[in-house]
Amino acid sequence: MIIAGWGNNNIIRSDIFYPKNEQEIIEILEKLNNEGIITRGLGRSYGDMSLYKNILSLERYKKIFELDEKTGILRCSSNLSIVEIIEKIVNKGWFLNVTPGSKYVTIGGAIANDVHGKNHHKDGSFSEYVEEIKIITPDGKINICSNKSEYDLFKATCGGAGLTGVIVSAKLKLLKIKSKNLDVTIFKTKSIDETLKKFRELNENKYLVAWLDTINKKNFGKAVIFSGDHSEDNDLNLKLKKSFNLPSFIGNLFMNNFFMSIFNKLYFLKHQNNFKVKQDIDTFFYPLDRVLNWNKFYGKKGFTQIQILIKDEDKYKEILFKIFDFFTEKNIYSYLTTLKEYGQGNNNYLSFAEKGLSVTLDIPLKNGFLIIYEEFENILLNQNVKIYLAKDSFMSKAFFHKSYNKINEFINFKKKIDPSSKFKSIQSQRLGL
Ligand SMILES: Cc1cc2nc3c(=O)[nH]c(=O)nc-3n(C[C@H](O)[C@H](O)[C@H](O)COP(=O)(O)OP(=O)(O)OC[C@H]3O[C@@H](n4cnc5c(N)ncnc54)[C@H](O)[C@@H]3O)c2cc1C
Structure with a gap:
């Protein structure tokens, strides 16, 4: 089957295995020998x-959903999607x-x-709410790990890029909510200084994120900031909006520097400062999901997202300028840029989020981008930054090893549980994992 990541920038042919139960997963792993699978x-x-x-796809694996409505502990199979879960839990007063x-x-x-x-910045990462993971490790054993037992396996699996085995199910701790809605306030800022200052002022809000205009040169870093918290209006009747596909010629027409610069201006103008609005969970958390195939709009070469975490607070502005000056000089623009400040990290070996400022850049790809990326990495090499594996397509092994400080713990643990490297991906080979 022909297959690609969300950025469509590396399209390959793969054999896909569809186990229906634990025994079939174990058999697939046994038969593989040293060929490798992800x-x-x-x-x-x-x-x-x-x-x-x-x-290995769990598409045909049985779907498990067992919610304890009193405690908000959900046991589910790992092949359940967030949409399948929220469809069942929001009306019962729970959310992720x-x-x-x-x-x-x-x-x-x-x-x-x-x-x-x-x-x-308030609540940490997903694994903070994972009570237990059931995983089939490369030796074909079924393990239960958590922060209380088999903690090394837990720390390597959460954020471990699928390299420690097949997660078959998990127990999650859910959040009690009183409404399907969020009380959202929207702010507008006119410069990067104002954006960073506003982030600090709004830090007590549960949810906080900024969209940045980085195409138009005037007022670099002007932003629309969204802050919000769950409403208390006792309306739990969530109706998820239908997602749809759009013809790809729309992408060909609009995904260019000229149109995106106009779009950014209009998006900024469309929002009012200090504007209060109620938005449901679907609208607030998942705005991009309305159009199912938006990733195809970037054309045949696809696109990449680079998500960078800047760890030194006194260098936020300097490094942001370095990043955007570099790309602007090359006439490369990010069509969608977001900014978010993170709180403390956790003990997992490869988790991305930790104290710092995260910026994401969505960049359409052209021939020769790899050489530009290598140059880009060089400007960041001596900075205290890291790049998110979930979005990465180009990071070098040297950069990765320098920027993830628990990498040796991960590699040593992986060697112990997977000496013949059964679990590997194109990314793990590139990064030497
Ligand atoms: C529009 C959009 C918005 C996003 N926003 C965010 C965001 O706000 N924050 C954020 O952190 N991420 C974000 N992401 C990234 C996304 O959450 C992650 O890439 C996520 O891992 C994708 O899950 P998936 O099921 O598609 O897994 P895949 O993309 O198919 O796989 C991702 C990794 O998970 C591993 N994996 C998947 N299933 C299993 C399993 N059962 N057992 C073991 N390993 C497994 C794979 O091997 C791979 O390493 C966003 C992505 C998109 C497209």
């Missing part, structure tokens, strides 16, 4: 982390403690990237 969820990671010549910006993500994928949401 598990794939819904393919929402942007690059090559769920790509390899052999892929942490959600990424797409509802088309599986629980397996959310654990393997230890994803974060707009509330990281």
Whole structure:
């Protein structure tokens, strides 16, 4: 089957295995010998982390959903997507403690990237709410790990890019809510200084994220900031909006620097400062999911998202300027840029989110981008920054090893549980994992 990551920038042919139960997973692993395989969820990671010549998909695995409505503990199979879960839990007064910006993500994928949401500064990452993971490790054994037992396996699996085995199910701690709605306030800022200052002022809000205009040169870093918290209006009747596909010629017409610069101006103008609005969970958390195939709008070469975490607070502005000056000089623009400040990190070996400022850039790809990326990495090499694996397509092994400070712990643990490297992806080979 022909397959790609969400950025469509590396399209490969893979053999896909569809086990229906634990025994079939074990048999697949036994038969593989040393060929190598990677598990794939819904393919929402942007690059090559769920790509390899052999892929294991849990699409046909039985779906488990067992909610204890009193405690909010959900036991579910890892192939359930966030949309399948919220369809069942919101009307019962529960929500996920942490959600990424797409509802088309599986629980397996959310654990393997230890994803974060707009509330990281308050509530941390996804794994903080994972009570237990059931995983089939490369030796074919079924293990239960948590922060109380088999903690090394837990720390390597949460954020471990699918390299420690096949997660089959998990127990999650849910968040009690009184409404399907959020009380949202929207702010507008006119410069990067004002944006960073506003972030600090709004830090007590549960959810906080900024959209940045980085195409138009005037007032670099002007932003629309969204802050919010769950409403208390006792309306739990969530109706999810239908997602749809749009013809790809729309992408060809509009995805260019000229149109995107106009779009950014209009988007900024459309919002009013200090504007209060009620938005339901679907609108607030998953705005991009309305158009199912928006990733195809970037054309045949696809696109990449680079998500950079700047760890030194006194360098936020300097490094942001370095990043955007570099690309602007090359006439390369980010069509969608977001900014978010994170709180404390956790003990997992490869989790991304930790104290710092995260910026995401969505960049359409042209021939020769790899050379530009290498140059880009060089300007960041001596800075205290890291790049998110879930979005990565191009990072070098040297950069990765320098920027993830628990990398040796991960590699030593992986060697112990997977000496013949059964679990591998194109990304893990590139990064020497
Ligand atoms: C529009 C959009 C918005 C996003 N917003 C955010 C965000 O706000 N925060 C954030 O952190 N991320 C975000 N992401 C990234 C996304 O949450 C992650 O890439 C997530 O891991 C994708 O899950 P998936 O089911 O599609 O997994 P895939 O992309 O298929 O796989 C991702 C990784 O998970 C592993 N994996 C999947 N299932 C299993 C399993 N059962 N057992 C073991 N390993 C497994 C794969 O091997 C791979 O390494 C966003 C992505 C999109 C497209």
